Amino acid sequence: MTLAKIALDAMGGDDAPSATVTGAIAALTGEGSLSAERVILVGREDELQAELDKAGGNPGFEIQPAQEVVEMGEDPRKAMRGKPNNSITVATQLVKEGRAAGAVSMGNTGMVVAASTLLLGRLEGIRMPSIAVTTGITGEPMVIVDMGANVDATAENLVHNGIMGSAYASGVLGHSSPRVGLLNVGEEPEKGPKRVKEAHAMLADTQLNFVGNIEGGDVFASAADVVVTDGFTGNVILKLMEQFGGFLLEEVVKSAKAASVDLPREALLPVIRGLDYAAYGGALLLGVNGTVVIGHGRSSSRAVANALKQAARAADAEINAQIISGLKGIHLD
């Protein structure tokens, strides 16, 4: 059996194509390593070849030319029209044509979402794609979904987030029966905004291992493997956690220094690693026909490697088939 390929937008991200090419090479080793034949590099051939030469030659990657590059701040709609041959669109096109099972990009997030939604289309029954992010702060990987694709989520969108996040947590992260928690302002089902109260009732009716409402603080109490929320709240809390972690560690170092305590960086490494989103690759765009991983623009080659491995795991686990079967278990208008 030939395993499906993953198309890497080799031009996306602040340090592309250097970080993307060396990341693809790094994905060939370590836990969950991929064979070179599974990776398609998408981008400007000459630039990619130059990076490969620097790294000692092409280990066997397929190269798919794409001359245009969408910049980080560019408007996705304009870029879709004005740069039809950009690396994000070309990588997504490979998935649409079945030449790849998944695409990975560290580039313009809005552009990846737009290209995936338009070219691949939504999974049957899913109204809005969502972005799932994995954090390992508590020691156990935990999925937060949605982290920004759909800021005006309805109750039904929230239920879909639960189904999609659960499929991801079991297929990719290895949770056997992922505990799905609904982010809310209190434990009681009657608390919270209208959409969240409705989602609570609907989630209780699914086949999911729904553990009920969880509060902001429970995110660090390992209360759930999948945290269901709307794209507004998810985006705010993820950016907040990212900043807060770094901020607090700086304060700790300052405070220790002021107290004349020698606190070497190495002593904080386990905490820093827990805060490291790169360890789990990128964010998964859920709800589209295909596997799409969106990495941070600042991704290192290690983050690129992990994103490629993550995309391969998600494609191999056929989580989209799981999502479709999960949707059949519920009855929503």
Added chain:
Amino acid sequence: MTLAKIALDAMGGDDAPSATVTGAIAALTGEGSLSAERVILVGREDELQAELDKAGGNPGFEIQPAQEVVEMGEDPRKAMRGKPNNSITVATQLVKEGRAAGAVSMGNTGMVVAASTLLLGRLEGIRMPSIAVTTGITGEPMVIVDMGANVDATAENLVHNGIMGSAYASGVLGHSSPRVGLLNVGEEPEKGPKRVKEAHAMLADTQLNFVGNIEGGDVFASAADVVVTDGFTGNVILKLMEQFGGFLLEEVVKSAKAASVDLPREALLPVIRGLDYAAYGGALLLGVNGTVVIGHGRSSSRAVANALKQAARAADAEINAQIISGLKGIHLD
């Protein structure tokens, strides 16, 4: 000139009436200290007298009897009817009758909101009360409003949060022209949920020092003195920050220990203090006719003392008059 009095629900909170009575005594000393004549203790006379005796006698507090106590988990609507003589209702009644300018309670938050809204009524022009919380994590006091009173906030409610938070930040925290930031998923005015986009346009039209959208991470970058958000998001991020701070510090201590670094608690004290909500008293219920401070159920006597001082400052600064004048500067619907 006689300064207005503050009614303290002396029966509210996990350690009442011990923490409340000793807290009232602690409020008589230190920065912003109150005179004993400004404090009315509300609760069961015998229990309050016993606590005062333990502390060396009554330094001059007025005592207002209230025989009933609303427990933490009780339904506010039922308690309003079933326990008309409870300490929260009686304290609020003192404000309504003008015998006190403000009320402070560490008890059932829902009950305080219900009693205040029903008995005091809303400020003219305000549709929904909000809860403002002050944090000092970044070194400068910062107000987050709303932290849970109104989970289904409209654009207009968000604008009111900005006006109320700004009045609080200038009147109580001493910011001369508080920077008001709108919590959103991006800096651009066209980003975010519909209600937030509308609020952005409306806030830009007020007399406030509106600095535009701020993102989750900006909360720790001192980007604003007042963070405007809905009660759902505010509740989630405040509970998250509270837990995350404690969680991370525990991880730091564990990590240092594993690396054989001796990190005494004292070396982390400045960070722990920054995370300490008690330093700023309690949360202020904004938008009602009167000054109402809601403290944490776990409030120590120090937190009670700070909440009393905060209520006095808010009443003396007449922030409700400021809010009403701020509302006149805008044209909604």
